[in-house]
Amino acid sequence: MRGYSHGHPLFLPTTEIARNHPLTEFLDKRLLFVTGKGGVGKTTVAVALGLRAAAAGKRTIVCEVAAQENASRTFGHAEVGFHEVEMRENLWSISIDPDESMREYVLLQLKVRAMRDMLFRSRIFTYLAAATPGLKELVTIGKIWELTQLDRKVKHGRKYDLVIVDAPATGHGVGFLQTPRTFASIARVGPIHSQAQQLDRLITDREHTGVAIVALPEEMPVNESAALEHDLREEVGVAVDRVYMNALYPERFSAEESERLAALAGGEDGAVRAAARAAVSEHERARSQRAQLARLRRRVQAPVKTLPFLFEPELGVEGAEQLARRLG
Ligand SMILES: Nc1ncnc2c1ncn2[C@@H]1O[C@H](COP(=O)(O)OP(=O)(O)OP(=O)(O)O)[C@@H](O)[C@H]1O
Numbered sequence: 314m315r316g317y318s319h320g321h322p323l324f325l326p327t328t329e330i331a332r333n334h335p336l337t338e339f340l341d342k343r344l345l346f347v348t349g350k351g352g353v354g355k356t357t358v359a360v361a362l363g364l365r366a367a368a369a370g371k372r373t374i375v376c377e378v379a380a381q382e383n384a385s386r387t388f389g390h391a392e393v394g395f396h397e398v399e400m401r402e403n404l405w406s407i408s409i410d411p412d413e414s415m416r417e418y419v420l421l422q423l424k425v426r427a428m429r430d431m432l433f434r435s436r437i438f439t440y441l442a443a444a445t446p447g448l449k450e451l452v453t454i455g456k457i458w459e460l461t462q463l464d465r466k467v468k469h470g471r472k473y474d475l476v477i478v479d480a481p482a483t484g485h486g487v488g489f490l491q492t493p494r495t496f497a498s499i500a501r502v503g504p505i506h507s508q509a510q511q512l513d514r515l516i517t518d519r520e521h522t523g524v525a526i527v528a529l530p531e532e533m534p535v536n537e538s539a540a541l542e543h544d545l546r547e548e549v550g551v552a553v554d555r556v557y558m559n560a561l562y563p564e565r566f567s568a569e570e571s572e573r574l575a576a577l578a579g580g581e582d583g584a585v586r587a588a589a590r591a592a593v594s595e596h597e598r599a600r601s602q603r604a605q606l607a608r609l610r611r612r613v614q615a616p617v618k619t620l621p622f623l624f625e626p627e628l629g630v631e632g633a634e635q636l637a638r639r640l641g
Pocket residue numbers: 350351352353354355356357358383482559560561620621622623624625627628629636
């Protein structure tokens with residue numbers, strides 16, 4: 314079933330195939346981006362995917378970008394920084410700092426030491442990055458590319474089976490993943506053009522690179538996730554393999570029970586009434602979330618998988634593990 318996104322199903326309707334698209338196939342890719350709006354659970358899902366892949370024996374690295382450190386914090390590591398740090402068996406984490414990526418890139422590119430020293434001393438990158446929108450994103454993706462290579466460019470670089478990127482929140486559409494193409498079209502020729510093109514080819518390689526969108530069961534997040542999927546497919550040209558509807562409340566009551574609760578909520582007994590009202594309101598919430606789930610399923614092409622809301626003050630690694638087991 315690999316590559317269903319290119320092929321034309323002979324017998325099954327696409328939705329049917331998409332629904333059955335198994336997790337193992339997703340984790341068999343080499344590079345995964347986890348994306349979505351701010352605060353929807355991207356880091357949590359990226360870590361859960363990492364745990365699941367690592368448990369399946371894949372050497373996996375979860376990358377945070379823009380100097381975030383939330384994934385490592387899940388494992389109780391204060392800061393990993395721009396280093397590949399082992400969180401548990403088969404699972405590493407790195408926080409990709411754009412300045413460090415730029416420095417590493419230059420070190421790899423420039424063989425003349427005096428010239429490198431001169432460049433670093435002159436703080437030319439600080440100025441360059443400030444003057445060139447998207448440059449930080451470009452070098453970040455450059456580092457992601459480097460991590461995916463089996464023939465690592467950095468000395469003693471580990472070979473990973475799977476690189477999972479906890480992508481930046483999509484404030485303004487699909488910016489991050491589109492960066493290489495933008496650069497390739499601005500720089501028409503030369504090394505920037507060819508390297509940006511190489512990064513774009515990596516991102517749009519549907520066989521090896523995948524995307525998961527994380528959504529929440531509310532009206533606006535559903536609309537935004539559907540728009541994001543559309544733009545990622547149509548404008549960036551990536552494979553969107555999954556949409557995770559995160560933090561779904563359990564449906565605790567049957568229709569019959571909810572009717573009885575509604576009757577109690579209008580009853581005489583004060584304590585019973587208060588408890589029944591609370592239960593009715595939670596039932597309503599769970600029902601409205603199911604309605605949003607149905608809307609999401611209608612509006613996106615990718616299979617929609619659900620993740621439960623975990624009633625914990627802080628998720629931590631146990632929470633991530635619980636979600637990892639529930640990943641579809
Ligand atoms: N299924 C869940 N159940 C309960 N809490 C959750 C769940 N998923 C995520 N959370 C919590 O919601 C908060 C936001 O999650 P997370 O940090 O993963 O989101 P994010 O999309 O990475 O946010 P940001 O855009 O700020 O990076 C965290 O406190 C996390 O522990």
